[in-house]
Amino acid sequence: MAKIFREEDANLNVLSGKTVGIIGFGNLGRPVANNLRDSGIRTLIGLPHDETREHAREDGFEPQDIEKVIPRCHILILLIPDEVVPEVYLEKISPYLARGHLLVFASGYNIAFGFVEPPPFVDVGMIAPRTIGAAVRSRFLDGSGFYSFVGAGQDATGATLETLLALAKAMGSLRAGAIEMSMQQESQLDLFVQQAILPAFHHVMTTAADVLLEMGYPPEAVMMDLIISGEFKDYLSRASERGLLHAMRLSSLTGQYGIFSRLHRFKELKLEGLMEASLQDIRSGDFSVEWSREYENGYPRLTRLLRAQEQLTLWALEQDTLKRLQ
Numbered sequence: 001m002a003k004i005f006r007e008e009d010a011n012l013n014v015l016s017g018k019t020v021g022i023i024g025f026g027n028l029g030r031p032v033a034n035n036l037r038d039s040g041i042r043t044l045i046g047l048p049h050d051e052t053r054e055h056a057r058e059d060g061f062e063p064q065d066i067e068k069v070i071p072r073c074h075i076l077i078l079l080i081p082d083e084v085v086p087e088v089y090l091e092k093i094s095p096y097l098a099r100g101h102l103l104v105f106a107s108g109y110n111i112a113f114g115f116v117e118p119p120p121f122v123d124v125g126m127i128a129p130r131t132i133g134a135a136v137r138s139r140f141l142d143g144s145g146f147y148s149f150v151g152a153g154q155d156a157t158g159a160t161l162e163t164l165l166a167l168a169k170a171m172g173s174l175r176a177g178a179i180e181m182s183m184q185q186e187s188q189l190d191l192f193v194q195q196a197i198l199p200a201f202h203h204v205m206t207t208a209a210d211v212l213l214e215m216g217y218p219p220e221a222v223m224m225d226l227i228i229s230g231e232f233k234d235y236l237s238r239a240s241e242r243g244l245l246h247a248m249r250l251s252s253l254t255g256q257y258g259i260f261s262r263l264h265r266f267k268e269l270k271l272e273g274l275m276e277a278s279l280q281d282i283r284s285g286d287f288s289v290e291w292s293r294e295y296e297n298g299y300p301r302l303t304r305l306l307r308a309q310e311q312l313t314l315w316a317l318e319q320d321t322l323k324r325l326q
Contacts, residue, residue: 003180005150010165010174015041020167021073023066023093025052028106028129029079031137032171034059038140039170044069048080048088070096075163077104077127083295086115097122099156102163107190108183111153113288124154125164126183128190129173136171145175153183188282195287196278200271209314223321 019042022033029045033056037043045061046069047053056063070076070093078085078093089110097103102123110116111124118124128149129136139146150168152160161180168178181189205226212222225231239247248259281287294301309315 005165005168005174005178005180007169007174010169011162012039012041012166012170014159014162014166015075015170018042018074019044019072020075020077021046021069023047023069023076023078023088024080025056025061025063026079027133028136029133030055030059031133031140032077032079033061034137035140035171036167037061039172041170044073046070046076048084048092066092067096070101071098074100075102075104075167077106077167079106082107082109083291085110089116094119102157102160104164104167105153105183108151108153108185108187109190109288112184112187113285115288115292118154120154121156122154123156123160123163124152124183125160126151126153126186127164127168127171127173127178128186129171139176140172143175145172145177147176148173148178149181149186150178151181151183151186188279191282191287192275192279195282196275200274206312206314213317219317220321220324223318224325227318228321228325 020036021044022029022036023046025033025045025047029052033043033045043061045056045063046066047056047063048066053063066088076093078089080088085105093103097119099121100123102125103118105111105124105126105128107128108126111118111126126149130147130149131139136146148168148171150161150164152164154160165174165178168174209222209226212226213219235247238250249256251259
């Protein structure tokens with residue numbers, strides 16, 4: 001079984017006298033930088049562009065070019081988008097790395113699929129929050145913490161995991177708990193959720209809406225019950241606290257009977273085969289190559305796909321209902 005780390009498993013003294021460089025100050029970089037600083041960790045900000053420098057200054061940091069930050073830091077946490085990391089790493093990080101540096105990624109993606117290949121004399125690790133950036137900050141402030149995956153990808157000094165746990169504690173993650181996982185498994189699991197579970201959920205919701213609208217149910221009622229009421233969010237929230245079966249059993253007896261007596265119908269969808277195909281696409285590296293080409297070409301297919309989604313009548317009905325309820 002995987003190890004689960006909590007606050008007592010980490011020692012902030014490991015970070016004493018060390019400086020952490022945050023590369024990027026966006027959705028995740030900003031909350032991580034503020035959390036580390038509030039935990040007493042000396043934190044510098046390195047940015048590849050000027051767009052977010054004003055935000056960093058507003059928070060009391062003095063952002064600099066990445067090349068100037070690296071020599072002053074012992075630890076570098078890369079918090080820029082996965083597709084941007086290889087270019088930034090090659091041009092602005094790799095030439096300035098020295099023995100003893102620790103490179104920390106918020107996703108195992110670039111290491112797992114070979115887009116970044118650190119030299120053997122540096123440590124490499126991962127702290128991957130399992131929530132959005134805003135929650136990384138808010139759950140630090142309210143004391144609840146956030147879940148994450150942690151893993152040492154390369155241990156040149158023999159202290160990689162120890163340092164990662166200290167960082168995770170300073171970020172606030174160990175208040176909730178961090179599960180040890182390889183960078184390869186983390187990246188595959190993350191992509192699997194995106195490519196197998198969320199598309200299925202999206203398809204189920206849009207199909208349900210189409211069926212109900214065709215059968216004459218009021219659009220406002222359909223949008224309310226499927227999306228706007230937040231019933232599914234509440235259901236998943238209960239599941240995150242006590243487990244999926246517990247959440248199901250909080251439904252009425254009628255609801256429980258309806259759920260469990262109709263489950264077999266949806267086994268005919270051959271979901272297992274579809275999910276296995278998605279996972280194979282991920283593990284083989286085919287998707288990472290496809291996404292790399294998409295990024296290099298300026299996102300042509302993604303642009304077409306988004307435009308096609310925007311044309312669906314369903315989203316206009318959704319927005320109209322939201323406006324009427326305000």
